[in-house]
Amino acid sequence: MSAKTRVSAIAKLVVVAITSSAAVSAIALDFTEAEIRLIRQHTPLGQPPPDPSNRWADDPAAARFGQYLFFDTRLSDRNDVSCATCHDPRRGFATGTARGTGTGGHETARHVPTLLNNAYNRWFFWDGRADSAWSQATQPLENPSEQAGDRLQIAHRVSRIAELRAGYEAVFGKLPDLSDTRRFPEHAAPMPHDSARARAWGAMSAADQQVVDRVFTNLTKAIAAFERKLVSRDSAFDRFAAAVGSREPVDGFSESAQRGLRLFIGRGNCRLCHSGPNFSDGEFHDTALPRAGGLRDTGRWGGTRRLLADPFNSAGPYSDGVRPPLRFVYARQDSSGQFKTPTLRDVARTAPYMHTGQFERLRDVLRFYSTREGIPRTHGEQGIIQRLDLSESELDDLEAFLQTLSGRPLPPELSSQPAPPTG
């Protein structure tokens, strides 16, 4: 090594040392008391709220069986797609592409949202067309672009595959006898897009339909019990927020992240929608995002209408109790084009972004809100979302803050299929 190179190496070491020191120096900004109150609105993330619609929501045996089902491709028509295909544990239980890929290579209509912190949601799907996690899980199983199965096919498979039958009966009791295929055809479901399966469903007695729907929804209640365990908390932000009043140093929360936090709760107004410990108000907004592919999407308007008509909503016969908001929700005239505010916890692990998945990087999202380029001159929520004209360094700061919202990694045992149930 030449003398010149040695000098350069020493200089780099000094720079690294200074940088590390700055990263650990932690509380550099003087947050006001008002700012501290706002910061603490976002932490801690407590236990998920109870789900009165699912009596097995917190049943460990149901969660274990649900985890087995979550990773099982045999719930799809062609045995090729499981819940985990799109909700990939390696990608924050989301998909790394703009759209998910279902059975036969079909693309999903919207971006796949993360399942992390799913249990904190009031509504499910980008358009809120389900009001419980178990009700949500019924839909991909029969969606022709996702798992493309049907409830009779799934019920038959569960009854014929020993470990699935054992897992079911260990949680829910004896499976009904589905062996008479005149009463319980191999394929049937009330599917508007599939006339053969719809006809077969229509030919069944109401009592037999209820037997199948009970099996079908029990399976998704087990899946929902597993999803309740997918919780992201204890991030660098949580540690910083707990210490901010005491001025204790916090590792992993740089000065840039602090400036970003100040923007988030202040001039950026991000907290208006990304509120509370889950960084989401759980409701719906029109961000005036340009349509992906030019397709019209009514979002919350259509979602509410579907929710209210869904027999699997929490006021229906397969629910164990009504989730209170359902009693009061209605299709608001101004809800067309609105989509649910996503959680920001673990957001750095769940690219791409927005309900269309059209932004690949966090920076793209921040730039969209900063410049508002490409949006109509007027839109429904211009009173909330206003052009921010952030500088590049402010964008850096906000991005640094968002990086601090990644929680501790989930236990590895939640990221793969467990051993088969044995009964």
Added chain:
Amino acid sequence: MPASVQTRRAACVAWGLPALLLSLALTMALAACDSGAPPPTPAISDEPAPTWDGEFESAGGQWRLRYRADPRPIPRNAMFELDAEIVPADANVRITAVDAFMPDHRHGMTLRPHLRALGGGRYHVDGMLFHMSGLWELLFTVRHVSVEHGTDTERVRFEVVLE
């Protein structure tokens, strides 16, 4: 005589946008502001909570409308309920609707509350949800009938700021 609709401002909160976002959650009546009295402090001490969160007196003083929230103070982004009363109870003065609106955001609630008359001028409201921070207008529609004015519909508005 055709019914008329008047809006009465029943609450007064001093705020600019920064103050709005940084202030404590407050619910207060205009009467307190008009009289120059200091705004009530949110109940965080050992003192018993006030009986009512807001009260409005009609122009002629014939009736008053008062309400309280449960839980109190009104939470941000969690459902709550209201109890309301018309005093003195009068079959000719009725609350016919309850709603809420964010004037700065130009939107209302995401839920449609249910109003139930309990008799004796008392009402209960389920399904309230203020899902965002900021200024909310809590709106009671009151229908009253009198010999002088026939049927009038009046909208009584209380202002609530959530941090």
